[in-house]
Amino acid sequence: MTQQPFSRPGAVDLSALTQTAAPAGGQPDRSGGAPVAGAGSSYAVSVDGEQGLQSVVEASMTAPVVLVFVSPSRVPESAQMADDLAVVVGEHEGKFLAAVVDVDASPAIAQMMQIQQVPLMMVLVDGRPATQPIPGVAGIDDLRAMFTQLAQQLTAQGIAGRHQPRSAAPVDGEGEDDEAAVDPRYAAAQAALVADDVDGAVAEYQKLVDANPADSEAAAGLAMAKVLQRTRGVDLQAAREAAAAHPDDVEAQTMAADLDLLGGHVDDAFARLVELVRRTSDKERDAAREHLLGLFGAVGNDDPRVLRGRQALASALF
Template identity: 25%
Template sequence: MSAAEKEAVEAFRRDVVEPSMTKLVIIDFWTEWCGPCKALGPVLEKVAAAYADKGVVLAKIDTDKNQFIASQFQVRSIPTVYAMFQGQLVADLTQARTESQLKGMLDQILRQLPVEPGAAGEDAGADIEPLVQMGEEVLAGGDAERALSIFDQVAELAPEHVGVAVGRVRALMALGRNEEAEAAIAALPAEAAKNPEVERARAALALAREAQPVDDLAGLAAEVAANPEDLDARFRLAGGQMATGDRDSAAATLLSIIAADREWNEGAARQQLLKLFEAVGLEDPWVSAQRRKLSAVLFG
């Protein structure tokens, strides 16, 4: 067994087998290019969230990234969906393609097995975390609509969970629904509103309001290249880059303005760059790298 295979087995033991000692784990073997997997995924996520208090959790195994694990379970096609309890497969759920079919099969399994129900407090919170992580992964993959659906479902189980609230806000922003995102932050309890994650989301919203989309970004970039002394055009280019989520290009453009004239427009480029840092998170490695570049421009 290779080192990578040993690592995959350890991750599977930690994330799937150990939780199955007390919970019923739905194992979804899927991969990114599989159309039926993308159709079934939201159904599994919704039902898992609804059944979390009954002791059901969802584990997603990307077969492209975990070929060794898939081979151990003799996965021949995807999606393949199993249920595991106490380290043993107890059911093949692959044929359950609708919410009602899946719930019917789960109800039958739960009547037969001593699955521990989800508990209040820390145990319930632990059950929520994999769902929050799933929403984050879906959002990072570019499917904001599906991510929002996941966060909405989890919010019903944990309405005061800060990670869920922040995930919803970021998904709404990705969909361009900034007013709804602002309303979601405004509705948070006072203590939650002080959370650093919420502060970052608030900063990202402020940045989104200021980052003006550009109809012809390539044309504006060409204009800036032809006339590098036009710092106003360069600043508009940075705004357009931020509006598309291209933070690397936006930071590079703002740094180029600072290098050309750090006091231009009352230091607007530096202020915008600092806002971008705050939105990303001051502890983020990307921000640390950009801060070093800023220091080199200012003091190099």
């Protein structure tokens, strides 16, 4: 099935979701929903309520999200399709995140998204629909062909981000004592940092990320090592003066943000680049956004400051 650029007149504006407040007495869904049970569910979540939808829209700023709207009561085959989608998405190891919306359980989401029929799939990239909505029941073979082609198209467009798995099976024999031990995979990179060999640390972490893009610890280590690499030998005062004098200069602002991060001013670093994204456009905006995503990775995607930063970035982009 050939996917065409999304151009449906009157499409819902997903950016409004990034400004949705948490319900009284509750907290926003930080994980993008509960993992979907069954095989292939490491990259599939169930979406429950507007906060869950907001989370997966924000997740699409990292890598594509496939929203699938199903109704087990009205179209029983749609439930099997959701399970098959979880399997197929899992085979792409993070290139996609499947987000399943049961319109029977969440009619408000269906109304908000103007869903007229089920099942229906919608691919989101950077918080926006990237293809025409795909209606109807599809078997697992059709889904495999569809997502192989879609992955090729996204790669050709330079969209190479990956989601972190939402669940993982424990390894036999592992426990709290094992978690406390130093993982030998990171020993070379950590030794390089101890020896003040930042370039060596970057190279070692890069090897790990190339071998396993879903390794969140290696990705965070690489991101932080790159911050250290960029700021090595920089005159702190001169860099801050340059940023103050040139508020729209991407190079000056990203350097100041790196220094903010290293100085422990994480929220300040994020706010600086969010405002730069808000003020700039085209290549400058893309550069600021990519740099900010790198800093998110350095801090860690589960950090509440990163979650706040992602919400602010989504708001700035729209």
